[in-house]
Structures are given as C-alpha cells and as structure tokens.
Amino acid sequence: MPAVSRQIERADARLFEDFRLAGAELGRIRELQVVNTAFDSIMGTDITYVSTPITSGSRLYRVMDQAGVKTPDELKADKAFFFENVIKHNIDNADDVAKALLKAKGGTIIAPASFEAKQLGWGQDEYMGLWLDVIEKKATRIALIDGWEYSNGGAEEYLQAQLMQAGFRDRNNISVIDERGATIRLPVAIRLMGRALEDLHGRGFQPKAIAQVLERSINIWTIVSSIQDYGVPSTNDLKYIPRSETGTYHLHVSTDYLESYLCERQQNGEMYDALRAVRHIREEIHPMLVAESAAMPQPGLIRVEGRGELAEQKAGVHTEEKKPEASVSASPAPVVRPS
Helix, strand or coil: CCCCCHHHHHCCCCCCCCCCCCCCCHHHHHHHHHHHHHHCCCCCCEEEEECCCCCCCHHHHHHHHHHHCHHHHHHHCHHHHHHHHHHHHHHHHHHHHHHHHHHCCCCCCCCHHHHCCCCHHHHHHHHHHHHHHHHHHCCCCEEEECCCCHHHHHHHHHHHHHCCCCCCCCCCCCCEEEECEEEECHHHHHHHHHHHHHHHHHHCCCHHHHHHHHHHHHHHHHHHHHHHHHCCCEEEEEEECCCCCCCCCCCCCCHHHHHHHHHHHCCCCCCHHHHHHHHHHHHHHHHHHHHHHCCCCCCEEECCCCCCCHHHHHCEECCCCCCCCCCCCCCCCCCCCCC
C-alpha cells in the first residue's frame, strides 16, 4: 500500500513544514492510507478545495459572545447547543458555498465538511495530515470561506497554498479565492490574520497557530523578495532555497504570487502597508511565539529513516547538521525578475 501522504512520506524536512502524523499509530496510518487513495482516484485539472472551519472560525466567537461564555470549552459543555449553533451552521454554510462555487466555477469541488471520521477517533492531526496533502496533490484552487482567519485549520490550509505559490512545493499552480470567487492576494490575507489576532488576543486568547501562519507568511514574502531583488536570499534563509547546478538561487514562483511582488514594486506599496498594519499585534504576540518555539523540537518531527515501512518507524528530530538540502521544485514556471 502506498505511503499515506507527504506529511510522513518525505524523509527530508521542508520549509515551514508541520509533520502532523509523526508518531501516529500503525492502525491510524492504515486508515489514512485508505482514505488517501480515494482522493488519489480523483482526476482533473480544475479542482477547487473549499477550506471550511468546522468547530471554529468566526462563527464560534460570535456564538460565544451571544451565549455569554469566555472559552470554547464552556460553549462545548452543552454538546447539543454547540453542534446546532457552531458545527451544523459551519457545515451547512460550507455546503452552500461549495454548491455556489460549483455553479460559478465548474470543474471539480472537494468539500471537506462532508467528510467525517469521528467514529474512528480522528483528531485535528489526522484531518490536517489528510487535507494538507490533498491540497498539495490535487487542488488547483483553494476557496477560503469568510472567517477562515479565525480558524487554525483554515490558516494552515492557506499557508499550504501560499507555500505552493511561492515555489516551496512540487507545483505552484494553485490560486486562492474567497467564497464569492474573488482572488485573495497576500496583503489582504496578512491584514485579515492581523485583525483576527488583535480581536482574539484582546479577548485573552492565545491563537498560536494563526500567529505562526502570519509570521511564516511574512517570512516567505521576505525570502521571495530577497531573491527577486538581489538574486540571493538572506544568510539565515540560505538553507531553505533550492540551488541550481550553476550556483544561482531560484524559486518557481506562481503568477498569482509574483503579482503581489510586482504590484508592490510598481504600484502603491500595498504589502508594506499591510505589514505596518500588523506590526503592533506582531510585537504583542512575539513572546507567545518565542515560548512556543522553545518548547518544540526544531525544525520539526519527521521520519528520519528511509521511505520503506514508514508507518513502523519511530518519529525522530532533524538537527540543523543532519538536515538535508531542499530539492528543486518540479514546477515549470520560472521566476521573472521585474525590470
């Protein structure tokens, strides 16, 4: 049986990778393998993945306000209320969005809200291990439902699409849209995540995953901009960048992502305005991110042995010295240096 997904298949660490399935039990891996092969059977060149919050998103926090509770756990104490007012609403809304996108865009729609493996005991790691892989292998478009910036899973799925666009995955042909079909450019996403962080942090929450995605998004932008402007990344980023046989650095950046770069240089500095808008909240949440980073192995849990019988291997940690070089992206789209 083929490996479950790139989340555990790869023996080398990738930029900003979260190895969600490191340490998963053999039985769980086999379940995921079966599900993954079902998605492998989908063939198409126009596939929209509808990114959907289920137990979170902006809906969760609106209902918390209405119910007068301070934490999600308080709201979840009444399971029937939580299901009816958060989960069911999110699923119904996602179904409506998926149908509307199918009508407007055509092609194939992957609506993850319809998939449920709770009876098998799946948790967030299993779901995200599956969906991040599906996005990378299958999606040519990811649709972010309104309020995605309040969802840990939604933010992670957006990050996966962004890593693809920026040339850090094996292909870059994916676009990012909102639920009405309009393109979501990087500066807009930065502002949305910044506002969500301000809101949640102001309520006393510690939205670590969303904060990490915001920081990683800015880091990706910095790397791409450095290569575009100077032909080389910064010293700290050298280890992440594919290098050709001639010794030059390159990334296969998509047209959508490059558009953000070109607009930044030729028009009104939209990205820098977005960075200034989120500077204050980034400073506020920085101690939280430092504490989180210090508590986790770096650069992440991965499978360190060969690719045979991956499910039976123990999870290991790559040190900086053992970290292999990144492989060159297979995407054909070249980087275009603006004049």
